[in-house]
Amino acid sequence: MFLLYRTPSGMQLAQQQALRDVSLSIDEVFRSSDPLNLLQQAWEKGEASAEESTHLLAPVGSQEVWAAGVTYYRSRTARMEESEQAGGDRFYDLVYDAERPELFFKATARRIQNPGDPVGIRCDSTWNVPEPELTLAINREGQVFGATVGNDMSSRSIEGENPLYLPQAKVYSGSASLGPCLLVGSLPGPESEISLRISRGGEEAFRGTTTLSQLKRSYEELAGFLFRENDFPDGALLMTGTGIVPNHPFTLQADDIIRISISGIGTLENTVAMASDIPPSGQR
Template sequence: MRGILRYADADGRVRVGLGDDDGEAVVRPLPDVRDMADLLRRPLAEIRELAAAASGERLAARLADVAVLPPVDGGTEVWAGGVTYERSREARGEESDSADLYDRVYDADRPELFFKSVAWRVVTDGEPTGVRADSALDVPEPELALFVNAHAEIVGYGVCDDVSSRSIEGENALYLPQAKVYAGGCALGAFVRPVWELDDPRAGAVRMSVLRGGEEAFTGEVALAGLRRRPEDLVSSLFDCYPFPDGAVLATGTGIVPDMDFTLQEDDVVDIEITGVGSLRNTVVRGQRALDWLVAARSEPALRGPRAPLPE
C-alpha cells in the first residue's frame, strides 16, 4: 500500500513522507513539510505537487528503520459521523430505549457528527486500543476516514476504528461523549491513501475480524456503497460552522456492528481492512492505566509502539 506517512527517523526527527509498504518498502520525506498539520494547511493542488516531488526524491529510509506514528498531530482534530448505515441504525435501536432518535437522524438532512479525539490521543497500527473500565459492552467500529485540509478539500482516505461503549451510550443518549471519547478509543491506520490515487472509495468494502486466543470471535463485511451520506456532504456539514486551520479527520460511520451478545475483551486482536485504502491491527487493553504512556509520548514519539497492558 502506498500513502502519506508520519514517522520518526533513525535520529528521532519526526517527518512526513510518501511510503510504500509492499514495493520498495521505503518512505521518502515530503520536501519542506514540518508535520501533518502543516501539510493539511495547504491546498490539495500543492499537496499533490509535494507528493510528486517526494516520489522523485532519491533520499529514502527503509520502513523497517523508522518508527511509524499516527497520521495526525498539532491542532488536527478527529471527528466522526454516526448512523450512516442501515446496520448502524438497527444497532443503536437494539442498545437504546430511545430508538426513535436514531431513526430520525438516519433520515434527517443534518447528519450526526461528534468530536472523537485530539491528535495526541490517537493510536495507530500495532498500538493498543482501549475499552473503558466502567463499560460492560464494547465494540470496535471500522470506518472509512476522510483526511480533510483547512480548505475543506478531501486530500486522502484512511482506516479508523471508532471504539465505542454500547452500554454507556445505550443507557442514555446524552452519554455519547463518554461512550466515544476516552484514552485508546480512536485508532487510525498509519497510511493515508491520496485522494488522486483512488477513483471511488465507495466502490470497495470494509472488512473486520476479531481474534480471541487465536480463534475468530467475530467477522463482518459491508460494502461502502451502503454509506447513506456522500463523503463530500459530511465534510460540508462539518466545516459549515467550525474552522479547522490544521485540517480534520472525519470518520464516516460504521456498517459493521456485532450483536448484543458480543463485547470486546482484553487481548482481543482487531483486524480491519478497507479495499484500496489500507489496514489496521490493534490489540485491546482495558482501562486508562494501560494508555498512560500516551501523555509522555506527546513530547517523546519514540515511546510509541506496541506495549502490553500494565498489571492491575
C-alpha cells in the first residue's frame, strides 16, 4: 500500500512512515494496467525525501472527474426534501433503487482545487453545502486501483428548484477539490469513516460522520457504469456520493473552513470563497 502525493516539485511516495521522491507522473499511474506494480518499481528506484512538502497539489493530471449521486439513503432523503416543492422528489426516490446509478460530469482537471485552495459558493444560490465523498481512481482499463478524498460542492437551492439545473448547481468555479493524496493498493472498507467538520470564526459550525457501509453501490458497479460505452484514455476519477448532508437552513459562508477526513487516506482542507473571487485556473 502506498500514499502518492503530488507536489510542485514532483511526486512523493509514502509507505510505513518512509517518504521517497519518485520519478513518474500522475498520468503514468492512471494509464498503467498495473498501477501498484508501477509504484513499487518507482519506490525501489526512489530517493529518500529531504522533507515532506507543505504545498500539495490535487492528485489529478489529465483525468476527467465524474460524480455519482443518491448513493446513500441520507442523500436520497435530502434530495427529495429539497426538490419536493418543485415536484422533482420522485426522481431521486426512483434512482436510489434503480439498476442504473446517477452519474454526472463534475470537472476537468484544471477546475479542481488543490488542498488549501478556496472552494467556491455561487452568489445566485441561497443554500450551499460541501459534499464529502470517497473518490475512486480508475485506470484507463476501467479498474479501480486507488482512492482519494473529494469535496463535491453543491448549490442545493438551484438543484432543488429544478433537477434539470443540476449542471449549474454542480459545475462552476471552485466547485470541487481533491486530496491530500492518492491511496493505492488498498481501498477503504465498509468500516471506514468519513467525517466532515466546518469551522466558522474559530468555532465549530457543523460536524457529521458516516461510514462506507452506508454506500449502496459497490466501487466496481459505479466504475462499470461510468466506463460502459465510454472510454477514458487517461483514466478517470469518480466521486461516489455523500452520506453527510447538513440540514436546512445551514449554508456555507465565505471564510468558512471545510475539513473532510477519510480513514486511511487523510484530511482535505479548504477555505470557502465566493466563486466569482476565485482566480481563473490559468492565473493560479
